[in-house]
Amino acid sequence: MKHRTISILVVILATAALFAQPDAPVKMVVLDLKSPGNEGVVLADRLYAELTKTGLYEMAPREKRDAAVKEMGVTAADDPANLVKVGQKLKAEKVVGGSVGQIGDTWSLNLIAVDVATGKAEQQLTKSLKGKVDGLLLLTDAFARQVSADRARQVKGIQAEKLDLSKRSEALKARKVQLEKQREANKDNLAKELESIDKKKEALDKEHQLTGEKIAVQDGKIEEVKASGKKPATDPAKTKTFLEKKQQDILKKKEALDGDKEKARARTIKADGDLVKEIGLVEKAQAETAQKQASFEPKPPEPEPAPVDTIRKPEPPKKPVRKAKPKTKPIN
Incomplete structure (x- = not known):
C-alpha cells in the first residue's frame, strides 16, 4: 500500500499593532454609521476624508471594510463589541x-x-442638532479633530522621548569613551611617575656608591694618621662619620622613593577601580536606554512553524489465502 503524506501548516495570526512603531500611522477602520437613510454613509466618508488628511492614520480601504462587514454580518456599527470584531478582522x-x-x-x-486591543472607547461624541442635517458635518469634523489631536499628542510625546533617548545614548557613549581614555591616561601617568622615581633611585645609588668610595679613602687616611702619628689639618675620622651619615640619608631617601612608588600604584589602582565602577554604571544605563529605544522599534513577526508532516502508517500485509486443492478422483 502506498504511503500518504499530509502536510499540515499552522499559521499564527497577530494584529498589525504588534509590528507597528508607536509613532507610525495607526491602522484605522471607519464604518458606515447606523442611520435611517444614507446620512450614515455620507458622514462616514466625511470622517474618512478628514482623518486621512492628518497623515496620522492608515485607513482601511472601503472595499476591504465592506467585504469584512458583509462576511461577519455586522449590522450595529455603534456597538463597541462589533467595532472590535471588525478591527480584529482587518488587523x-x-x-x-x-x-x-x-x-x-x-x-x-x-x-x-x-481601541481594538483594549476594547475601550477612547473618544466619544453624543450631540443633538435641531434643523438641517448639514450641521452634522460640522460635528463630524469636530470629532475628527478631537481624535487626531489625541493621537498627535501621543506622537509628539513619543518622538520627544525618542529624541531624549537618542541624546542620552550619545552622551553615555561619549562618557564611556572619556572614562576609558582616563583609565589609559592614568596608566601612562603611573608609568611616567614610576620611571621618574626609578631615575631618582639610580641617581641615589650612584651617590651612595660614590660616598662609599669616599669613605674608603678616609679609612686609608685614618690608617696613615695612626702610622705617622701626625695630626692632619682635617680629621679623617670626622669626615668619615659625616659621609656615613650621608649614606644613611641616601638609604632613607631610597626607602621614601619606594614608598612613593607603592603609593602611586595604590592611588592609580583605586582611581582605576572607581573608573571601572563608573563605566559599569554607564554600561547599565546604556543597556536600559537601548531597551527603551528598542521598545519604539517595530517587532519582527514571529516565524511560522515549519510544516508538520503526518505520515499514515502502512497497513500490515495481509496473509495470503491458501486455496484448497481440488480432490482428484481415482480413475477406475
Whole structure:
C-alpha cells in the first residue's frame, strides 16, 4: 500500500499593532454609521476624508471594510463589541463607528472611536442638532479633530522621548569613551611617575656608591694618621662619620622613593577601580536606554512553524489465502 503524506501548516495570526512603531500611522477602520437613510454613509466618508488628511492614520480601504462587514454580518456599527470584531478582522488598531437618528426636526449624532486591543472607547461624541442635517458635518469634523489631536499628542510625546533617548545614548557613549581614555591616561601617568622615581633611585645609588668610595679613602687616611702619628689639618675620622651619615640619608631617601612608588600604584589602582565602577554604571544605563529605544522599534513577526508532516502508517500485509486443492478422483 502506498504511503500518504499530509502536510499540515499552522499559521499564527497577530494584529498589525504588534509590528507597528508607536509613532507610525495607526491602522484605522471607519464604518458606515447606523442611520435611517444614507446620512450614515455620507458622514462616514466625511470622517474618512478628514482623518486621512492628518497623515496620522492608515485607513482601511472601503472595499476591504465592506467585504469584512458583509462576511461577519455586522449590522450595529455603534456597538463597541462589533467595532472590535471588525478591527480584529482587518488587523486594525482603532475603529470608528456610531449612529445617526432623527426625531422630527432634531437630529442626534453618536460617534465612538474604539481601541481594538483594549476594547475601550477612547473618544466619544453624543450631540443633538435641531434643523438641517448639514450641521452634522460640522460635528463630524469636530470629532475628527478631537481624535487626531489625541493621537498627535501621543506622537509628539513619543518622538520627544525618542529624541531624549537618542541624546542620552550619545552622551553615555561619549562618557564611556572619556572614562576609558582616563583609565589609559592614568596608566601612562603611573608609568611616567614610576620611571621618574626609578631615575631618582639610580641617581641615589650612584651617590651612595660614590660616598662609599669616599669613605674608603678616609679609612686609608685614618690608617696613615695612626702610622705617622701626625695630626692632619682635617680629621679623617670626622669626615668619615659625616659621609656615613650621608649614606644613611641616601638609604632613607631610597626607602621614601619606594614608598612613593607603592603609593602611586595604590592611588592609580583605586582611581582605576572607581573608573571601572563608573563605566559599569554607564554600561547599565546604556543597556536600559537601548531597551527603551528598542521598545519604539517595530517587532519582527514571529516565524511560522515549519510544516508538520503526518505520515499514515502502512497497513500490515495481509496473509495470503491458501486455496484448497481440488480432490482428484481415482480413475477406475
